[in-house]
Amino acid sequence: MNRRILLRTLHATAGSIALLAILSFQTATLTTEILGDPARIAAVKSLIVMGLLILIPALAATGGSGFALSGPRPKGLAARKLKRMKIVAANGLLILVPAALFLNWKAGQGAFDLAFWSVQVAEIAAGLANLVLLGLNMRDGLRMTGRIGRDGLRRRLTRPV
Secondary structure (H helix, E strand, C coil), X not given: CCHHHHHHHHHHHHHHHHHHHHHHHHHHHHHHHHHCCHHHHHHHHHHHHHHHHXXXXXXXXXXXXXXXXXXXXXXXXXXXXXXXXHHHHHHHHHHHHHHHXXXXXXXXXXXXXXXXXXXXXXXXXXXXXXXXXXXXXXXXXXXXXXXXXXXXXXXXHHCXX
């Protein structure tokens, strides 16, 4: 297997893992918050912190492989994807990781106060932003590989047989 194929496989796999991890964090958070059971909220916050051990390397692998694939001067869709990844990384390092640690600490103490809920709202908003940005990057990656066209339809379905 040549280097480029290996990088593309790593990039797609790591990006998918990161997207699914963030989606699962958001789903678990919103579900337990709606149900309102403090013990479940605390358990989810603890699991999210443990899940960072999967998410952070997946995002690093996605970013690193994407950077390697795009070359020294990315253009077009690759440049857009790189710009989005910078926002995803900043969002994660400055908001999401500190928020996850803080919320886990507060939930572990049973302190569901104004500080907890304020940070929770910020975490949900930042997580949803990252979900959208990673989804757009996945779409553009599929366009770059020819798996989907500009109109979003699979090219394979429109090719004559």
